[in-house]
Amino acid sequence: MKAFTQHNGVAAPMDRANVDTDLIIPKQFLKSIKRTGFGPNLFDELRYLDEGQPGQDCSNRPVNPDFPLNHPRYQGASVLLARKNFGCGSSREHAPWALDDHGFRAIIAPSFADIFFNNCFKNGLLPIVLEDEIVEQLFQEMYAEEGYELTVDLEAQVVIKPNGETHAFEVDTFRKHCLLNGLDDIGLTLEDADDIRAYEAKRREQAPWLFDAVK
């Protein structure tokens, strides 16, 4: 996994509550057996005026001029400002893959859905929870100033505004450690293989029916 330490980039809006993962990446693109290439189809039904198909060249599709991410001022944006309960619904990890592939490194919202939140950390994408009022303020400042940039410092756990003002955020110690160092958590868990084996032996004794093979 790629590491996340500090990031600075243009902020872009996804200004609606309860954005579900179907909206982030529609189902027809889930037929891919790869982890990459989802970026052109991020928010597909909002970005384009036609129905997208897997494997299609998106460069010739009619774009929706009303969708903010299509506006010139948000091109190259890498920090997404969002509203409450971002990423609800389906557990598809294709959602963070699409956001990452499109170039987003951090998402700031008042709240996230659990599975999506968890999936982000596995892909070097940082979901940041800030108070509703602060997120609202960031939205207003972003709308008011073209090229509005935010800096995210994971080590210090702060979001830094262009005027230098900072907002602290919480992040789990373990997730922070993995992100800062770009660590593969399977490798870390396997360091505890002896504990897993010991638990398994005990469980096999207490509940042997759980170990009967399905054929």
Add this chain to the structure above:
Amino acid sequence: MGHPETKKQTLYDKLWEDHLVKSRDDGTALIYIDRHLIHEVTSPQAFEGLRLAGRKPWRTDSVVATPDHNVPSDAAERAGGIAGIRDEVSRIQVQTLDENCNEFGIVEFGINDPGQGIVHVIGPETGVTLPGMTVVCGDSHTSTHGALGALAHGIGTSEVEHVMATQCLIQKKMKNMLVRVDGELGPGVTAKDVVLAIIGKIGTAGGTGYAIEFGGSAIRSLSMEGRMTICNMAIEGGARAGMVAVDDITLEYVKGKPYAPKGEQWDKAVENWSRLHSDDGAHFDEVVVLKAEEIEPQVSWGTSPEMVAPISAQVPDPAAESDATKKSGIERALEYMGLKAGQKITDINLDRVFIGSCTNSRIEDLRAAAAVAKGHKKADSVKQVLVVPGSQSVKAQAEKEGLDKVFVEAGFEWREPSCSMCLAMNADKLGAGEHCASTSNRNFEGRQGYGGRTHLVSPSMAAAAAIAGHFVDVRDTQNAGGAK
């Protein structure tokens, strides 16, 4: 398992403690996974990850696979097996699951195997998932299995790889929520109506960060199928896991299932499972109470499962909403859905009807729909009514009972087991602007097809709508007595 009698625990606390391999100083824990279900959509990248890292599955006998999302529901197309899938991208995905299961030695109920079906339907019906287990799957509706008194939730693909490689998940303990439904449900009011009413009350993020236990007399008197419908949609209320305590109804359901313990093992298992309920006085961080008598048949009108109303109500007016975010959400939903504020729910006309999905495709659901459909015809204005059984086993049972004939005589289409129009990954989908009465779980924009408009309802409400051509209160229809 040697717990002190004095410690008052919730069902979730017990399941968590039973599977705790190790607590770490940073507040995370390693949780052991007993059963790992996989399907074709969220597993290929996990297998690829294993291959790239040169890793093997920790315990192949804990993994069970089946293709469900991409498989055709059309009998002719289905008869050709994997090679017969017309959509090339879908075919490759189903084929890839087959190849990965062969390479890694994982049991798979293949596309036309008698054990095939929607992963959340075949787990409980075969005993592949059991009380007291931890169950995961790269699919958010894994919460379904919590109905057995199991800790079951959806995971992402990276976690699918993690569980395959380590048999564990890195977790933080969730908070406890009790959703209690007291009293007795009225006739024609089903588990689906109960869970839609719950989501309408707590909201789509109400359960975020919680494991929800569903309790109270109305839940206790539900069949296992009904409990599965409720737990299935816990995620639509924001909770990864939903669960119901083990009782006699659970044991009676599990007993004799092909992969359930037998003989002495059964007795030992029952003894073990008998403690799978919350202790009296156990602490819940949040308690939500609903009165069963107040729950009417429900219909969703918007683009989030929390946008739901009783059949007797009207589509809400955004002008009446004071919260700005909610107000704009309602406005956007009404525009997408092509509905007017104040419009009666019963005035919504349907273009298609879908009876199926991991929420409502079990035998009891099909019986309820058939009871309403029997002796009637679908309305001419309804283009298509799909009935898609949740598994080969459900299909066989329904055919044995003659339900397929009831549906066909009513002008409904009897299909092959698959996820089908719940998420439109196979050929079954809505056209732009079409309204669908659907027994599935999500009414998100585009979920059932580009521009499609989904209304979530129970199987009996869906069948009644198919006959009337618009929503009706199933309690007013002639056969409502059979629609429990």
